[in-house]
Amino acid sequence: MTHQSWNASQYIDHAAFVAELGVPLVALLNPSRGEKILDLGCGDGTLTMKIAQTGASVHGVDASESMIAAAASRGLSAEVCSGESLNFNNQFDAVFSNAALHWMTDYQAVIGGVHRALKPNGRFVGELGGLGNIAALIDAMERVFAQHDDFGQFKNPWFFPSAEVYQAALEQGGFRVSHIETIERPTPLKTGVREWLKLFANSVTQALSQDQKACFHEETEALLKPVLYSEQEGWIADYVRLRFAAFKV
Ligand code: BEZ
Numbered sequence: 001m002t003h004q005s006w007n008a009s010q011y012i013d014h015a016a017f018v019a020e021l022g023v024p025l026v027a028l029l030n031p032s033r034g035e036k037i038l039d040l041g042c043g044d045g046t047l048t049m050k051i052a053q054t055g056a057s058v059h060g061v062d063a064s065e066s067m068i069a070a071a072a073s074r075g076l077s078a079e080v081c082s083g084e085s086l087n088f089n090n091q092f093d094a095v096f097s098n099a100a101l102h103w104m105t106d107y108q109a110v111i112g113g114v115h116r117a118l119k120p121n122g123r124f125v126g127e128l129g130g131l132g133n134i135a136a137l138i139d140a141m142e143r144v145f146a147q148h149d150d151f152g153q154f155k156n157p158w159f160f161p162s163a164e165v166y167q168a169a170l171e172q173g174g175f176r177v178s179h180i181e182t183i184e185r186p187t188p189l190k191t192g193v194r195e196w197l198k199l200f201a202n203s204v205t206q207a208l209s210q211d212q213k214a215c216f217h218e219e220t221e222a223l224l225k226p227v228l229y230s231e232q233e234g235w236i237a238d239y240v241r242l243r244f245a246a247f248k249v
Contacts, residue, residue: 005202008044008070014195017187019046022098022127028179028245029125031056035093038117040083040110040126041100045071051096052076061086062100086113094123101128105159107166111173118248124175130182130242131162137193137237140223141204144216151212157203166242175246182242189235193228194221196237 026047031037033055039048042060044067052058060071060078071078081087083097083104095114104110114124138156145154161169163180170177189196194217197205205213229235 005206006043006064006067007199008064008066010199011044011067012070014191014199016046017190018043018099021185021187022047023050025096025098025125025127025243026050028243029094029096029123031058031094031096036091038088038092038095040086040095040097040114041103042071042076042078043067043100045074045076045078047096047098048076048078049074059092063103083113084109086110086117088113088117090116090119092117092122093119094125097124097126097128099127099129101126102133102158102160105157107159107161107169108173111169111175115174115248120248122248123245124170124248125245127241127243129158129160130240131160131165132238133158133160133240134238136224136227137196137201137220140220140227141197141201141216143223144219147219148212148215151208151216155204160240161242163242163244166244170244170246174249176249177244177246180242180244180246182240185239185241187237187239188233189237192221193224193235193237194218196235197221 031051031054035056037056037058039060042048042062048058048060061081062068063082065080068078068080084106142154145151163182167177167180197217
């Protein structure tokens with residue numbers, strides 16, 4: 001996985017929409033009292049909390065220490081762990097994951113770890129960026145890198161699969177897929193694209209100096225303004241989601 005350092009308070013200020021828009025996925029999970037559920041990539045625990053409120057017993061894992069500290073401060077059971085090296089065996093009724101799997105580029109390792117973590121017939125319910133997600137954002141970032149030799153090579157840290165590729169990976173990993181859909185979901189960025197870049201493209205710019213980062217943010221925003229901004233609606237990011245439910249066979 002590409003290194004991504006998260007700051008939980010910055011996340012709350014500029015990315016509260018991630019959990020808000022994840023509520024329909026909790027409905028698809030349909031947790032019930034007494035179930036044991038793993039929240040994979042739980043972030044600051046906003047959705048973990050919602051799942052726990054149903055009476056399910058939820059454990060959160062996330063690769064970020066800052067996020068796990070925020071989740072634990074809400075009284076949630078949570079630990080730092082990369083999704084690519086899950087070490088649970090036959091112990092969860094369901095694994096849930098919202099807006100995290102696209103950071104885990106070794107997706108076969110993730111699917112294998114989820115399969116091991118589930119009890120027989122356990123379910124894996126998730127949503128990640130799908131094929132074409134943030135295409136305009138990525139295009140602008142690539143173009144800015146191409147204009148600055150001193151920035152080095154642009155490296156795309158995300159995995160945005162098509163429904164066909166992800167369904168095949170789930171089936172090869174021992175799951176039966178009951179639901180999979182790609183959803184175009186233009187997403188308002190209330191605090192603007194520059195804050196989005198600072199938070200979500202932090203791994204893209206990690207080797208840059210402060211001056212280079214400032215230049216990257218300014219030029220990327222300028223390229224995107226005609227594409228993603230309007231006076232009426234403000235900034236709208238070109239999100240595409242891939243939502244699925246699958247059962248361990
Ligand atoms: C997403 O949720 O689609 C996403 C978040 C951060 C970076 C890229 C994509």
